[in-house]
Amino acid sequence: MTDQWVTFAKIGTADLVRLAGEIDLANAPEIGREIVRHTGRAGAVVIDLTAVSFLDSAGVRLLDALVGDLDDQGTPIRLVVGETGPARMTLQLCAFRDDLLATDLDRAAEDIGR
Numbered sequence: 001m002t003d004q005w006v007t008f009a010k011i012g013t014a015d016l017v018r019l020a021g022e023i024d025l026a027n028a029p030e031i032g033r034e035i036v037r038h039t040g041r042a043g044a045v046v047i048d049l050t051a052v053s054f055l056d057s058a059g060v061r062l063l064d065a066l067v068g069d070l071d072d073q074g075t076p077i078r079l080v081v082g083e084t085g086p087a088r089m090t091l092q093l094c095a096f097r098d099d100l101l102a103t104d105l106d107r108a109a110e111d112i113g114r
Helices: 030-037 057-073 086-093 106-112
Strands: 005-010 015-022 045-055 077-080
Touching: 005 030, 015 030, 015 057, 015 106, 030 057, 030 086, 045 057, 045 106, 057 077, 057 086, 077 106, 086 106
Parallel strands: 015 045, 045 077
Antiparallel strands: 005 015
């Protein structure tokens, strides 16, 4: 029942993954499997975290693993975290790769299309 936390769409040529609610140890593994299943052959991936209300270390590990796998495949990825909010704060506290963070969907889609 991951559709309460994750939905999929397209933005330009990229696969768009929208996460919402609390991403934590209870649901991160299931969400990760669903994301991999939907984006396995994507040319580019944008993950929208602006509707995430809580992100714990399991959520950060999930994002780190996704980024690592996509980087290994040569697939561009951006994380949309807004200008403020729980996801941005958590990722900044963890010193997550700042070059992957975007403030809005349009900017992420533009960056990834280059």
